[in-house]
Amino acid sequence: MANQQIPYSMTNHDEEKGLHRTPTGVTMSPELFEKLYLSPKVPRAGDYHKRFANPTPLGFIGFVISASTFSMIIMGWGGSAGLSPVAGIFFFVGPVTMIFALVFEWILGNFFSMMVMGLFAVFWLSFGLLEVPNLALGVPFATPGDPTGTASREYNAAIGLYLIVWGFAFLTFFAFTTRLNMVLATIFSLTAIATWTLAGAYFNLSWGDYEMANKLSKAGGAIIFAVSILGWYMCSVIMAGEMRIRFNFPVGDLSHFWPSTDVELAVREHSD
Known part of the structure; x- marks a missing residue:
């Protein structure tokens, strides 16, 4: 893909200092633009990308x-979610x-970033609630031998099915990130694998195979931790771009594998 020209006029007169700034142009590659905004668009002169701050790094920090x-929490390093301060940090x-970040992305019109922030915010909150024993969500399945109900076959099988559905949701987003870069695609693919791994852990709990459930739970937690490292790297990439740091952080551009649609869009933008 050819570089996208982002023309913007900056005519500035400063009578005290005698400064005069003439109109100039800035060239931003499609890869850099998608790093900063996660949206394959061509910005126009004076549009929101120049008037508002980019909220995407804020969302990545939360992620x-x-x-x-x-x-x-999943790997047992944070203690009981309902009692541990780690859970407070999480929620x-x-x-x-x-x-x-979701609200700001929506205001700025960044569709894909908005969807990503909303998807992960709901996932962490909803699944995190399942880890809080104080909510007593398993009580409907309680028995004299299992007063909390969390060891019941029905309760754990339901969570397993829930995680399978989430895995397909992340897989769907993975398909769309193949339009952007390898880092984002890896984040979503690993998250899908992690949720299916954790689903397997809950299904093994429902079958009474606690040893395998423990192994799968730790494996899923390890994959999620790897995802967090990739998320921090992506956040650093975006912040470096915003701060104009002259260092090329590789993200594995995948846009050149897709038919280019930016030429037609750029012509339409310049004709406005």
Whole structure:
């Protein structure tokens, strides 16, 4: 794909300092633009990308916090979710930050970024609630031998099915990230694998195979932790681009594998 020209006029007169800034042009490649906004668009002069801050890194920070904290809880490093301060960090830092980013992305019209923030915010919150024993969600399945109901076959099988559905949701998003770059595609593919791995853990719990359930749970938590590292890397890439740091952070551009539609869009933008 050819570089996209983003013309914008910056005529500035400063009588005290005698400065005069003439109109100029800035060239931003499609890869850099998609790094910064996760949206394959051609911005126009004076549009929101120049008037508002990019909220995407804020959402990635929330994503990293949620993913890393969640992996700690799943792998048993954070203690009981209902009693551990780790759970407080998980619920009131990561998802809240992602919800703020979701709203800002919606205001700015960044469709895909908005969908990503909303998807992960809901996932972390909904699945995180299942890990809080104080909510007593398994009580309807309680028995004299299992007063909490969380060890029942029905309860764990239901969570397993729930995670299978989430895995297909992440797989769908993975298909669309193949239009962008390898880092995002890997994040979604690994998250899908992690949720299916955790689904297997819950199904093994429902069958009474606690040893295999424990192994799968730790494997799923490890994959989620790897996803959090990739999320932090992507956040760093976007922040470096916004701060104009002259260092090429590779993300594995995949846009050249797709038919180019930017030429037609660019012509339409310049004709306005």
